[in-house]
Amino acid sequence: xxxxxxxxxxxxxxxxxxxxxxxxxxxxxxxxxxxxxxxxxxxxxxxxxxxxxxxxxxxxxxxxxxxxxxxxxxxxxxxxxxxxxxxxxxxxxxxxxxxxxxxxxxxxxxxxxxxxxxxxxxxxxxxxxxxxxxxxxxxxxxxxxxxxxxxxxxxxxxxxxxxxxxxxxxxxxxxxxxxxxxxxxxxxxxxxxxxxxxxxxxxxxxxxxxxxxxxxxxxxxxxxxxxxxxxxxxxxxxxxxxxxxxxxxxxxxxxxxxxxxxxxxxxxxxxxxxxxxxxxxxxxxxxxxxxxxxxxxxxxxxxxxxxxxxxxxxxxxxxxxxxxxxxxxxxxxxxxxxxxxxxxxxxxxxxxxxxxxx
Numbered sequence: 617x618x619x620x621x622x623x624x625x626x627x628x629x630x631x632x633x634x635x636x637x638x639x640x641x642x643x644x645x646x647x648x649x650x651x652x653x654x655x656x657x658x659x660x661x662x663x664x665x666x667x668x669x670x671x672x673x674x675x676x677x678x679x680x681x682x683x684x685x686x687x688x689x690x691x692x693x694x695x696x697x698x699x700x701x702x703x704x705x706x707x708x709x710x711x712x713x714x715x716x717x718x719x720x721x722x723x724x725x726x727x728x729x730x731x732x733x734x735x736x737x738x739x740x741x742x743x744x745x746x747x748x749x750x751x752x753x754x755x756x757x758x759x760x761x762x763x764x765x766x767x768x769x770x771x772x773x774x775x776x777x778x779x780x781x782x783x784x785x786x787x788x789x790x791x792x793x794x795x796x797x798x799x800x801x802x803x804x805x806x807x808x809x810x811x812x813x814x815x816x817x818x819x820x821x822x823x824x825x826x827x828x829x830x831x832x833x834x835x836x837x838x839x840x841x842x843x844x845x846x847x848x849x850x851x852x853x854x855x856x857x858x859x860x861x862x863x864x865x866x867x868x869x870x871x872x873x874x875x876x877x878x879x880x881x882x883x884x885x886x887x888x889x890x891x892x893x894x895x896x897x898x899x900x901x902x903x904x905x906x907x908x909x910x911x912x913x914x915x916x917x918x919x920x921x922x923x924x925x926x927x928x929x930x931x932x933x934x935x936x937x938x939x940x941x942x943x944x945x946x947x948x949x950x951x952x953x954x955x956x957x958x959x960x961x962x963x964x965x966x967x968x969x970x971x972x973x974x
Contacts, residue, residue, distance in 0.1 A: 670956045671833060676898075678949040679942070686941050690934040707933060711914040714940040718907045721899055721943050728896045732889060750882075757875055760868070769831040769883050774821045776879055780872040781814035787865045795862065799854040803862075806846050810869070813838075828887045829957075835880045836960045840873040841968035877965045884961050888954060895950040903943045910940045 669678060693699045757772075758765045760779050766772050788807045791800050820834045847866050855863065913936050963969045 669952070671836070671953055675894075675946070675949045675953065678952075679945040682945040682948060683938055683942055686945070687934055687938040690937055694930060694934060708914065708917050710937065711910050711917065711940070714937070715907060715910045715914065718903055718910065718940065718943055721903055721947065724947070725896045725899050725903075728892050732892055732896075753875070753878065760872065769828055769879075769886070770821060770826050773831050773835070773876075773879055773883070774818060776872070776876050777814045777817050777821070780869070780876065781811055781818070783865065783869045783872055784810040784814065787862065787869060790859070790862050790865060794859055795854070796857050799850070799857050802846075802850050802854070806843060806850065810843060810873075828883060828890055832880065832883045832887050832957065835876065835883075836957065839877050839880065839961070839963060839965055839968050841963070841965050844870050844873055844965060874965055880961060881964060884957060887957065891950060891954055895947070898946050898950070899943055902946055906940050906942050909936050 690699075754765050754772075757776060757779070761775055763775075765775055784807045787803065788811075791803050795803070817834050821831070847870055851858070851863060851866060858866075913933075
């Protein structure tokens with residue numbers, strides 16, 4: 617009985633030890649999962665902040681944040697005594713440089729408008745050819761869709777992705793029971809990828825008030841060169857196993873993807889013209905007050921030369937210097953987005969770049 621009890625006790629101890637070890641392993645696994653989850657969440661949050669600053673955020677708000685940061689740095693360094701403002705000569709030089717720099721922005725505005733005007737001036741023959749090409753492109757899209765294409769970018773892009781999703785689903789139905797297991801698996805992978813992507817884009821296009829950039833932004837993650845390459849690879853590797861109807865449907869899907877890329881590049885050109893026009897106008901609106909304030913402060917410093925800085929300089933000078941930086945902050949916020957859009961739409965089918973496959 618004693619032996620039995622002792623054995624039972626030892627057995628309980630062993631079971632208890634294994635249970636404790638299991639709990640420790642479980643706790644370690646949960647801790648590892650929590651750490652991994654926290655790390656991925658932080659990365660996702662950083663990506664969202666980056667995308668907001670580069671693309672999604674209102675450009676005026678982004679410029680406002682930049683200006684607020686400039687003011688915080690100026691006020692903080694002055695408060696800490698790193699940039700004493702008790703002498704007028706350094707301040708005089710700063711405002712002289714700011715005035716010259718803001719005047720240079722006028723040259724930037726003129727250059728932007730020259731670029732825009734250069735795209736607007738065409739001979740009647742060039743205009744006729746451009747219009748004919750656009751009409752032919754719309755007619756091809758309408759032929760596949762079986763309906764009249766909308767005239768606004770939002771509705772037109774929605775129609776393109778509806779065509780793409782419908783064709784992908786049709787291929788999925790056509791390959792069921794008609795091709796080998798390996799071939800069907802590869803086709804299913806491409807079809808599912810395209811269907812899921814088209815549905816995500818269509819969800820993003822539900823906002824009827826979306827502007828040209830909102831429409832363009834949903835197509836910045838890929839130009840579908842990889843998907844087209846996979847479809848061509850399937851045709852090359854399994855062409856003998858595919859019915860003619862399936863190969864024709866795959867060709868049609870490739871054609872839809874190419875039309876999406878054409879629309880993407882066309883909407884990019886529309887967006888850049890709109891954005892650069894807005895930039896030139898905003899720079900002039902902000903540049904005139906900034907230049908006026910800088911000139912007034914500079915004249916005030918010149919008039920007080922030898923008498924020192926006004927007692928309110930510790931507050932006024934950071935504000936006026938910040939205001940003088942406003943045109944540069946606006947230029948930064950707009951150019952960052954246009955540069956990002958250009959980078960992510962640089963390649964056209966059949967090529968792609970790493971920046972386009974985000």
